[in-house]
Amino acid sequence: MATASAREKLRLVKQLLAIPGTSGEEREVAEFVRYSLRDAGLPARRIKMDDAFRRCPIPTSKTGNLIIDLPGTIDGPRRMLMCHLDTVPICRGTIPKVRGGEIYSANPNTGLGADNRAGVAVVLSTALTLLRERVPHPPITLLFTVQEEIGLQGARAINPALLGEPALAFNWDGGDPFKVTVGAIGGYRMNVQIRGIASHAGVAPERGVSAIAIAGLAIAKLHQGKWLGKIKKRDFIGTSNIGVIQGGNATNVVTDSVHIRAEVRSHQLATIKELAQRFEAEFQAAAANVTNNEGISGKVEVNGNLEYEPFALTTEDPSWQAVNRVMEQLGHSPQVAIANGGLDANWMFRHGIPTVSLGCGQRNQHMTSERLVLDEYYQACEIALRLATLRE
Numbered sequence: 001m002a003t004a005s006a007r008e009k010l011r012l013v014k015q016l017l018a019i020p021g022t023s024g025e026e027r028e029v030a031e032f033v034r035y036s037l038r039d040a041g042l043p044a045r046r047i048k049m050d051d052a053f054r055r056c057p058i059p060t061s062k063t064g065n066l067i068i069d070l071p072g073t074i075d076g077p078r079r080m081l082m083c084h085l086d087t088v089p090i091c092r093g094t095i096p097k098v099r100g101g102e103i104y105s106a107n108p109n110t111g112l113g114a115d116n117r118a119g120v121a122v123v124l125s126t127a128l129t130l131l132r133e134r135v136p137h138p139p140i141t142l143l144f145t146v147q148e149e150i151g152l153q154g155a156r157a158i159n160p161a162l163l164g165e166p167a168l169a170f171n172w173d174g175g176d177p178f179k180v181t182v183g184a185i186g187g188y189r190m191n192v193q194i195r196g197i198a199s200h201a202g203v204a205p206e207r208g209v210s211a212i213a214i215a216g217l218a219i220a221k222l223h224q225g226k227w228l229g230k231i232k233k234r235d236f237i238g239t240s241n242i243g244v245i246q247g248g249n250a251t252n253v254v255t256d257s258v259h260i261r262a263e264v265r266s267h268q269l270a271t272i273k274e275l276a277q278r279f280e281a282e283f284q285a286a287a288a289n290v291t292n293n294e295g296i297s298g299k300v301e302v303n304g305n306l307e308y309e310p311f312a313l314t315t316e317d318p319s320w321q322a323v324n325r326v327m328e329q330l331g332h333s334p335q336v337a338i339a340n341g342g343l344d345a346n347w348m349f350r351h352g353i354p355t356v357s358l359g360c361g362q363r364n365q366h367m368t369s370e371r372l373v374l375d376e377y378y379q380a381c382e383i384a385l386r387l388a389t390l391r392e
Contacts, residue, residue, distance in 0.1 A: 024058025
C-alpha cells in the first residue's frame with residue numbers, strides 16, 4: 001500500500017499531467033506551481049516570472065520562466081532545482097490513468113506529457129515538502145523554464161543574474177532516476193532559401209532555373225559525401241539532417257523558390273562549425289551549376305543559428321560530486337551519460353551554471369505510448385529532496 005507521502009506525490013503529478021501546456025502555452029501550469037507554493041506559505045515576493053517570452057519564438061501566452069527563491073534555514077551553498085514546464089503537441093488532450101505501477105494516457109491518440117510534467121512534479125514536490133514540513137535547507141532557487149521543446153528557448157533567454165548565483169544545479173528531465181547526464185551534444189539549425197527563375201515548364205523550360213534542381217543537386221552531393229545522417233570520418237563525429245523542404249505549386253512551372261530547414265549536431269563545437277560550412281558550400285556550388293539558356297544561375301541564402309553549445313562536466317564539478325554522495329547514500333552507483341539531444345543544461349552551462357540532469361521515470365517520450373514509471377518517479381523525488389538538503 002502506498003504511503004501518505006507517495007499518495008500525495010501521485011496526486012500532484014496526476015494534477016500536473018492533466019493541465020494542457022504546450023510550448024508557448026505554459027501559463028496554466030506556471031499558475032498551478034505558483035498557487036501551490038503560495039498555499040504552502042511562500043510569500044508572493046519570492047515568486048517571480050521573467051520576460052523571456054519576449055525573446056522566444058512563441059510569445060502568445062506571455063509566460064516567462066518561473067523563478068522562486070526559497071531562503072535558507074541553514075548555512076550552505078545555494079543550489080538550483082530546475083525543469084521545463086512545456087509538453088509537445090501530441091500530449092494535448094491527455095487523460096492520465098494509473099495501471100500496474102505506471103501512469104499512461106487513457107486517450108489513445110495522445111502522449112502522456114510526463115516529459116516534462118514529471119520533472120515539474122519532482123521539483124514542486126520537493127519545495128512543498130521543505131515548506132510544509134519545515135525541513136532545514138540551504139538557500140534554494142527553483143527554476144521552471146518555458147519553450148524547452150522547441151529549442152531550449154526559455155533557458156536560452158533567461159538572465160542568469162536572476163538565479164542568485166547557485167553553486168550547485170540539478171535538472172529533472174528524463175527516464176532512469178539513477179542516470180546522471182553530465183554533458184550533451186550541441187546543435188546548429190539552418191534555413192536555406194533557394195531562388196531560381198520561374199518559366200513555363202512546357203513552353204520554355206530552358207529559360208527557367210529550377211530551385212528544386214539546385215536543392216536536389218546539393219542534397220545528393222551531401223549524401224554521396226557521407227555528410228548526411230550519422231557522420232563518422234576522421235575527426236568529424238556528429239549527425240546532420242534535412243528535415244523540411246517546401247517549394248513549388250504547379251507541375252507546369254519551373255519552381256523558382258525552395259525553402260529548406262536542416263540541422264547539424266556534434267559534441268565538438270569545431271565540428272558543428274565545419275559541418276555548417278560544408279552544407280552552405282554544397283548549396284552555393286549547386287546554385288552556381290544550375291543555369292538557364294542565358295547562363296543565369298540561381299541564388300542561395302543560408303541563415304544559421306547555434307541553438308545550443310555542447311558541454312561536458314568534469315568529475316570535480318561540485319554538482320556531480322553532490323549527486324554521487326546522494327546516490328551512495330541510497331546504495332546506488334550512478335549511470336553516467338552524455339546526451340545526444342539538447343537539454344536546458346546546455347544553456348545553463350553557457351550561462352556559467354554547470355548543471356547535472358537526472359531522470360524522473362519517463363518512458364517513450366513524444367509518443368502515444370508514453371508512460372511514467374511510478375517507483376522511479378518516487379525515487380526521483382527522494383533524490384531531489386536529498387540534494388536540496390545535502391550539507392557540505
